[in-house]
Amino acid sequence: MSSRRGFLSRLALLGAGVAASPLVLGEVLKKKKSIARNVKPIVISTWDHGVAANDAAMQALKSGGDALDMAEKGVYNTESDLKNLSVGLGGLPDRDGITTLDASIMDYKHRAGSVACVSGYAHPISIARGVLEKTPHAMLVGEGAEQFAASLKFEKSSYTNPEAQKAWKEWLKTSEYKPIINIENHDTIGLLAQDSKGQLAGACTTSGLAFKMHGRVGDSPIIGAGLYVDNEIGAATCTGLGETVIRSCTSFLVVELMRQGASPQEACEEAIKRLYANNSFMTDEYQVGVLALRADGEFGAFGLRKGFTYAICQNGQNELREAKSLI
Numbered sequence: 145m146s147s148r149r150g151f152l153s154r155l156a157l158l159g160a161g162v163a164a165s166p167l168v169l170g171e172v173l174k175k176k177k178s179i180a181r182n183v184k185p186i187v188i189s190t191w192d193h194g195v196a197a198n199d200a201a202m203q204a205l206k207s208g209g210d211a212l213d214m215a216e217k218g219v220y221n222t223e224s225d226l227k228n229l230s231v232g233l234g235g236l237p238d239r240d241g242i243t244t245l246d247a248s249i250m251d252y253k254h255r256a257g258s259v260a261c262v263s264g265y266a267h268p269i270s271i272a273r274g275v276l277e278k279t280p281h282a283m284l285v286g287e288g289a290e291q292f293a294a295s296l297k298f299e300k301s302s303y304t305n306p307e308a309q310k311a312w313k314e315w316l317k318t319s320e321y322k323p324i325i326n327i328e329n330h331d332t333i334g335l336l337a338q339d340s341k342g343q344l345a346g347a348c349t350t351s352g353l354a355f356k357m358h359g360r361v362g363d364s365p366i367i368g369a370g371l372y373v374d375n376e377i378g379a380a381t382c383t384g385l386g387e388t389v390i391r392s393c394t395s396f397l398v399v400e401l402m403r404q405g406a407s408p409q410e411a412c413e414e415a416i417k418r419l420y421a422n423n424s425f426m427t428d429e430y431q432v433g434v435l436a437l438r439a440d441g442e443f444g445a446f447g448l449r450k451g452f453t454y455a456i457c458q459n460g461q462n463e464l465r466e467a468k469s470l471i
């Protein structure tokens with residue numbers, strides 16, 4: 145009996161603990177200064193192709209769209225470039241010669257949609273938006289994602305990029321399976337947008353690592369890894385060797401660091417340092433780049449290595465910059 149009483153009182157204590165912890169968390173966060181909301185539209189996106197994507201995002205806003213439309217239409221522009229070897233159907237294939245695409249999108253209502261390992265559709269970002277808006281799910285993969293795209297009446301495409309096929313045939317000569325990313329064989333587009341109401345959204349789309357194993361999924365469609373948006377705080381996106389980003393939940397970490405008071409630049413730098421430390425067992429060189437946009441319009445960018453470029457569009461200016469890097 146007494147042991148039963150002991151058990152019940154321990155249970156009550158446990159219950160009190162469970163009930164108390166969200167309050168404690170709330171108290172901690174209340175101490176942080178609230179972030180003023182910027183209402184001047186701003187778009188930031190990865191790599192050189194970000195310049196055109198930013199223009200497309202701003203155009204979506206001018207046509208009456210919101211942050212979600214900016215995010216989708218911005219990266220849709222990159223997916224439409226069939227010469228692009230790292231985004232969309234023109235992207236380098238996997239080691240079986242099939243181009244498979246990953247994409248994700250997240251909005252200011254904390255809704256998220258993503259697709260992975262999709263082939264035969266030119267705009268995985270629109271399928272991802274379909275997942276966000278029209279399903280109770282957050283992620284669809286492979287055949288299921290393609291069936292869903294067909295149900296939305298998205299047009300199928302059998303396009304293959306001759307340049308990508310040529311590169312694959314060249315790779316087949318050695319078939320060296322070395323899943324190491326470098327500046328030449330990656331270039332995801334990750335884009336973060338804020339509309340004129342101050343609402344945030346983000347999108348990320350890629351053909352992933354060149355000559356990857358069939359079925360390999362990178363960070364880009366993984367919410368919290370390649371993309372994360374919390375409208376109260378800010379948004380982040382990543383590019384680079386997805387395995388390292390997945391292992392470190394880098395986009396989520398950047399947003400959480402901003403929540404704790406770090407500036408977007410500090411958050412990007414800390415997250416890259418953490419990623420590099422977490423992946424210290426890696427012996428080959430790899431690149432990762434991260435972008436952050438805070439709700440007050442301040443942004444940050446940082447690369448693991450030199451060469452990470454990003455495009456920033458604000459106050460009527462759209463320019464390409466190179467991020468500072470750890471190495």
Ligand code: ASP
Pocket residue numbers: 230329330331332350351352353361362363364382383384385386387
């Ligand atoms: N992050 C992408 C992936 O690992 C590649 C990239 O950024 O280029 O699939």
